[in-house]
Amino acid sequence: MNWQAITVNTSDEAIEAVSAILMDGAGAEGVQVNDQVTPVKITAYFEDNAAIRHIIQTIKTALASLERYGINASPATLDIAGISEKDWSDNWKAYYHATRITRHLTVVPAWESFLPQQEHEYPIFLNPELSFGTGTHPTTKLMLQALETVVRGGETMLDIGTGSGVLSIAAKQLGVAQILATDVDDDAVQVARDNLLVNPIAQDVKVIVSDLMAGVDSAPVDLIVANILADVIELLIPQIWGYLKPGGYFMVSGIIEANAHHILNQFTDAGYQVIQHNQMGDWHSFIVQKLVDEEIA
Incomplete structure (x- = not known):
């Protein structure tokens, strides 16, 4: 099965609201959030079928409504691309690596090994x-x-x-x-x-x-x-x-x-x-x- 990947370019402030629009409002089969870039990129995946045009319009309408709730989602632009099922499952891993967050805590992808760089450095393994x-x-x-x-x-x-x-x-x-x-x-x-x-x-x-x-x-x-x-x-x-x-x-x-x-x-x-x-x-x-x-x- 092939998929359509719809990426919303947005702000840090709007991450949760946009994710909710994509998952709950538009019915995405999966979502990935890349908050390491500006603007933030939130990518949603949908089955590649005749309903995709309606889904795109639903997303655009919902994004436009966020301003009424005091949420700045700008630039709120969409990028759309076809994607294979394998890429849908694996491509989000490309930008997710071990990241020191605080003095003692480092977030580590579940698929990576971890070697502490200093005493009292603790891993948080995640598979998001x-x-x-x-x-x-x-x-x-x-x-x-x-x-x-x-x-x-x-x-x-x-x-x-x-x-x-x-x-x-x-x-x-x-x-x-x-x-x-x-x-x-x-x-x-x-x-x-x-x-x-x-x-x-x-x-x-x-x-x-x-x-x-x-x-x-x-x-x-x-x-x-x-x-x-x-x-x-x-x-x-x-x-x-x-x-x-x-x-x-x-x-x-x-x-x-x-x-x-x-x-x-x-x-x-x-x-x-x-x-x-x-x-x-x-x-x-x-x-x-x-x-x-x-x-x-």
């Missing part, structure tokens, strides 16, 4: 077959840096919207003892489980399908992480209070410049203390702490 993150996007980098800042070893953690599972794997490498990871997307849950299998240290991470906290049955934990969009974080802030121990940390990213101040206010209004506010390009992350009873008083 779908659009659930390769570990190199600024939002992921910010979250990995946050984990390095906070984790001391022996903690319990919830990973909300786990995607590829990269944050759970990193947390286990840094010494977190127990993790429950969730995602609303069945495909993401399967991708995360597959990635956990190639990271022996993380094979005890439990991954479930859950819409935010709806399916979470957990005692309060030391850490909660969420690398998701600002509007979802806003919904999550009031939900997680009872799941976080007093003195525990909530770490979030996926917040664009325009939404950062609003999310900051949401945290302070909810009673959290902001420990760190970091920025990488247009993306923001926060580390906040749930105050213990004495501090609240």
Whole structure:
């Protein structure tokens, strides 16, 4: 079977929205995200049949609508090419190589061997077959840096919207003892489980399908992480209070410049203390702490 590869040239800000358009709106059979170039290239694959013209128009219409939601997807241009099934399965591997992300964490393709370049350098093996993150996007980098800042070893953690599972794997490498990871997307849950299998240290991470906290049955934990969009974080802030121990940390990213101040206010209004506010390009992350009873008083 042959395929049509439709590549959307877009911005960092629009990666998740464009990926959703291609996968959910247009019905792509697979997506790859190359965020190592400017503009970002998001390639979707479709069966090569008579429906392709309608699919292209659907994508163009959806891209044009993103501006109404405050998402800058420019240049939002399309490149279209025929591709064989073998290339569809393998060509995305060409630009994905081991990448040092933080002081201690290096993202490594699952098909590559890894030799640490320094003491206390830990691999995160990923096989990102779908659009659930390769570990190199600024939002992921910010979250990995946050984990390095906070984790001391022996903690319990919830990973909300786990995607590829990269944050759970990193947390286990840094010494977190127990993790429950969730995602609303069945495909993401399967991708995360597959990635956990190639990271022996993380094979005890439990991954479930859950819409935010709806399916979470957990005692309060030391850490909660969420690398998701600002509007979802806003919904999550009031939900997680009872799941976080007093003195525990909530770490979030996926917040664009325009939404950062609003999310900051949401945290302070909810009673959290902001420990760190970091920025990488247009993306923001926060580390906040749930105050213990004495501090609240």
